[in-house]
Amino acid sequence: MAALLIAGSVVLAILNQSITWAISRKWRTAWLALMAAQIPNSAYDIVTRQYGFVAVSASACCIALTAWRRWGADG
Numbered sequence: 001m002a003a004l005l006i007a008g009s010v011v012l013a014i015l016n017q018s019i020t021w022a023i024s025r026k027w028r029t030a031w032l033a034l035m036a037a038q039i040p041n042s043a044y045d046i047v048t049r050q051y052g053f054v055a056v057s058a059s060a061c062c063i064a065l066t067a068w069r070r071w072g073a074d075g
Contacts, residue, residue, distance in 0.1 A: 008044055015040075031068035035061050 015037055022030035038057040045053040 005044075005048060012037075012041055012044055026071075028068060028071045031064045031071065034064040035068075 019030055019033050019037055022033065038061050042054050042057045045051065045057065
């Protein structure tokens with residue numbers, strides 16, 4: 001089970017870094033990907049009993065939605 005959790009953590013880290021890279025390239029859809037990435041992040045946080053990070057995921061969704069709207073208005 002521990003190996004599976006470590007593998008999951010690595011996959012989520014790569015996913016989040018890829019999205020961060022896409023945001024740095026100013027891809028508007030990257031904000032939507034950030035919101036979608038919070039689903040597996042939240043599931044991982046619940047499985048590993050890191051409940052505080054569920055709140056972080058919720059705030060990341062709010063930030064991503066705001067940025068997606070704002071970037072759409074600029075473009």
